[in-house]
Structure formats: structure tokens, C-alpha cells
Amino acid sequence: MTFSVEITASASDDIADVATFIAQDSEPSAAKWLAGLQTLIFSLQDNPGRFAVIPEAVELQIDYRFVLHHSHRIVFRIDDANRIVYVVRVYHGARNPLTNEDVSRE
DSSP states (O other): OOOEEEEOHHHHHHHHHHHHHHHHHOHHHHHHHHHHHHHHHHGGGSOGGGSOBOTTHHHHTSOEEEEEETTEEEEEEEETTTTEEEEEEEEETTSOOOOGGGOOOO
16 A cells, blocks of 8 residues: 655755755756655655664654665654655754654654
């Protein structure tokens, strides 16, 4: 069964920030990064549970998962009951671990 994918406002802001940063050096690179990200995010429609749970999940007490896109971590949660994947954050993988302040429980 297929899931729908929703990108939260926080994740959308993250994506815009990263794309703007990349575009400062190369607009074609930013466009390529965005296209790859879009493809990856919407691949979550099929079997989103195939990706690993984030290490912070126990501390946050939520079953967030992640997938990497280049050096960025796409963090998402799965609402099995409603068949929705919520992309909650997109940020550089070298960043400090997520905290409750970094994510919303939409």
C-alpha cells in the first residue's frame, strides 16, 4: 500500500535554507540537489519503514527515521494509521543530534 508524503513547514524551511546556501556557489548544483531530494522524499511513498530509526529516537520518544541525501539527513515519521509520511527536518548530517525543540509532533 502506498503512503502519501507531507513536508512540514520546518522541513520546507530547511530545504529552502540548504538550497539557498548551495546556490551561492552554484545554481545548477542547487537545482540538481533539489531534484534529487524531491525524488528521494517522494520515494518514501513505498515502504518508508525500510529506513533506519534515528539514534535519538529513544530520547525523543518518537519513532523517527532517516535517509541520507548527500551530506544531509532527511528525518521523517510514519503515520501507519493514516498512511502518511511526514518529513519533519532536513539538515546537515554533521549537525548535533535532534532535540525535542528541533521537531514538532504534527
